[in-house]
Amino acid sequence: MFSCVGFAASSSDTPLHPFSFERRETGPADVRIDIRYCGVCHSDLHQARNEWGGTVYPCVPGHEIVGTVAEIGSDVSRFKVGDLVGVGCMVDSCRQCASCKDGLEQFCEEGLVGTYNGQDRHGRGNTLGGYSGAIVVDQDFVLKVPENLDLAAVAPLLCAGITTWSPLRHWKVGPGQRVGIVGLGGLGHMGVKFARAFGAEVVLFTTSASKVEDGLRLGAHEVVLSKDPEAMAKERGRFDFILDAVAANHDINAYLELLKRDGTLVQVGAPEAPMPVSVFSLIMKRRNFSGSLIGGIAETQEMLDFCGEKGITSDIEMIPMDQIETAYERMLRSDVKYRFVIDMKTLPASV
Template sequence: MTVKAYGAYAGDKPLEPLNIDRRTTQAHDVQIDIAYCGVCHSDLHQVRGEWAGTQFPCVPGHEIVGRVAAVGSHVSDFRPGDLVGIGCIVDSCKHCEECDVGLENYCDGMTGTYNFPTADAPGYTLGGYSQQIVVHERYVLRIRHPEEQLAAVAPLLCAGITTYSPLRHWGAGPGKKVGIVGIGGLGHMGIKLAHAMGAHVVAFTTSESKREAARLLGADETVVSHNAEEMKAHAKSFDLIINTVAAAHDLDMFVTLLKRDGTMALVGAPSSPHASPNVMNLITKRRSIAGSMIGGIPETQQMLDFCAEHGIVSDIELIGADQINESYERMLKGDVKYRFVIDNSTLN
């Protein structure tokens, strides 16, 4: 099945219209007409060859929402017309310890939605900047939000689960003080989710102008991280800090804000390593620096249901397919509040 898509033929080339092939729907497959696809910073890194191993032509996109068009003969949980989503995972080994407990995101055989090896042509996965996708039913997620919110649901499939998972794992909730570093595509979701979980939320930004934006997202307080006095006022007080910044920076300035046994979870993926933290800042208060990567399929469904229950969606700017290259340049400048989403009907 040939469908229209947007992708790049080389890392130094702009994205452009192209045709790609999708496999025939098999017994356990779900064929999805893609309505919207979010634009993640990872898309830019991969399609421009800034991360090693990009295969071309590359079609990015792993924040996918749409309607079921057809199902395989053995599929019973989905039917044509259902609103569904696909996130960052389209396959895994299905039998390792991680898969057995629903943590497919940590499976060594996890297959990402684009640029991962697959038996399908052309030998690697092609993502959601396309009209359709065919995925095994295990990795299809049910959308329970109202249809009119569908475009704004798309970023939940990456930005939402990337922040929801560490918040749940490290126990954000009433009585907990949680910091969110960065108010961008990931950070704005972290603030919304931590607030909905009942935590006391402090947003960290380098921009004075973002104070009001953070408050409107649900932050109880906002700290400008370049302000030494504001930072000092929060020393040794946080149970958890979610650091969403995707650029190398000083981790120690945030480690010192953790209370005893506090954790800073890193979810941003910088292109160059962070400087090594001061070990004394860790051992003197039994603090931890940890990492977290998206979430497994059960947890992603749990996140979607939580967001539907609490009326949470991403703040987006809807774009046509022909605006993708411009949106990448704007994203690099931080000129988006807070996520671009492609209207895939413009791929026609």
């Protein structure tokens, strides 16, 4: 075991605070990573405040992790000390079920092991995440980061990036398709970038006129204000695919109506309340309404490699560790363009 410093929530209603804890030593198949940057995901806030239920305290959030390999186990062959690497939303799975064997560990039938607030499969307790100075992860869940990219701006690719990449790839979004992206937040801005890079005609839907200029800058060919009934009516039946990245409650039927026959809407945003769906929106045009959850390890590596080739990263705002609660409150107001990233140099050396 070795001592590690991080920031943790001790309960659902107390601010995150400096926290000293023990990490396991590097095992034969493990990679020890000195964390340099960690993205701030909305799910970090949900978990820290127990808004989804089931949070185990103390909780050290963070699953958009990038850093440098500090030590490798005796059986590790794909990484060496000094490599730039990343860790996303999961650090283990059963590896034996059909989903795992298909490279879709996120759908593990026994349940993936989350990077934080997950139960270690080897009896080592609750997992603690990337708001910390270091982490030890099995090599099979460590990713190589292209050296030509801004490392801090890579961090959100490990969640926001793969969450949007996976459905766009699975449904084969590409040239000749008209694709809608709903919402311009941490997820949505990556959806716009990827859909444009894949060659689709990209239309951003937003409730905010202040985001029109940014939507066009990020790669949208057109921006539609979804609060404008006339603008929405003009888009009915025109889309092959829509990616909905909105986590707030909203009318999903307004977007289902925009799909062509056999078009697909995929939900990646996670509103708290169930969303009523008009069956007639589906059956009259044989439309599809689906969902998607991050991506498997191989798929995530494919995304990172593509980003390295195309020079794609997230738009970020860097914060020091002690500003995390302020970042959470700003995130709730959608006051970030478009992902907060914590500079781990600002962690205290000791507690």
